[in-house]
Amino acid sequence: MSPIGTATAPGPGDLRAVLFxxxxTLVETEQYWGEAMFELAAALGGRMSPGARAATVGSSMRRSMAILHADLGVVRTEEQLLADARWVEERTAQLMAGGISWCPGARELLTEVRAAGLRAAVVTTTPRRVAEFVLATIRADLGGDPFDVTVCGDEVPARKPDPAPYRRAMAALDVGPGECVVIEDSQSGIAAGLAAGAAVLGVPNVQDVAPAARLTLRKSLVDVDVPVLAGLLAPVGADRPE
Structure with a gap:
């Protein structure tokens, strides 16, 4: 598997990797997860509230199912919770098979990151078997694999907001937190990136995200380029992109 782009050797303190x-964040697939959960809620005899749906963004399937069940006021056994999670994953994969589109600006940024010789990783809470639907689409669209590393939710000891997924990706890329920018759309993902020690670019869509140190918020990835990302590594107190 050969990532697209060419490798270079940045100087000390430079941006060396982008973790997506x-x-x-990269692809417009959150609506598929939401559609599957709304369908499950209907099958359980209720209707998931918009607030509960927003709270599930970026969460593990276990936590998402707990939020959904609490929202509906239903009690499920552990076995039933796992079965519900599996159903949502399978239904989401079915919906993804119908087509996946890029988030605004994401394709252009990922292409530029690789052309600049930076390392790239995907760090997702989605389990590998579902994530592969998306990764295969990205590879086909770009004519190669743009990622040096992919870390999925079922491959780490703890999921976002724990920093473990991002720390694993950094170790696999052989980069330090100060050489990375994490790009995220959810509160839990942003918290994970910050806890891992990286600068974070947040592009929230469904959730509201609170400001934090080392976090820069944008409405989308449109007009975000490598110089913008490199600027996020500026020392605290220095001028940073808005």
């Missing part, structure tokens, strides 16, 4: 969340 997947759903809702």
């Amino acid at each position: 969340d997947m759903d809702g």
Whole structure:
């Protein structure tokens, strides 16, 4: 598997890697997860509230199912919770098979990141078997694999907002937190990137995200380029992109 782009050797302190969340950050797939959960809620005899749906963005399937069940006021056994999670994953994969589109600006940014010789990773809470639907589409569209590393939710000891997924990706890329920018759309993902020690670019869509140190918020990835990302590594107190 050969990533597209050419490798270079940046100087000390330079941006060396960009770590991307997947759903809702690179590709417009969050609506599929939401549609599957709304369908499950209907099958359980209720209707999931918009607030509960927003709270599930970026969460593990276990936590998402707990939020959904609490929202509906239903009690499910552990076995039933796991079955519900599996159903949502399978239904989401079916919906993804119908077509996946890029988030605004994401394709252009990913292409530029690789052309600049930076390393790239996907770090997602989505399990590998579902994530591969998206990754295969990205590879086909770009004519190669743009990622040096992919970390999925079922491959780490703890999921976002724990920093473990991002720390694993950094170790696999052989880069330090100060050489990375994490790009995320959810509160849990942003918290994970910050806890891992990286600067974070947040592009929230469904959720509201609170300001934080080392976090820069944008409405989308449109007009975000490598110099913008490199600027996020500026020392605290220095001028940073808005």
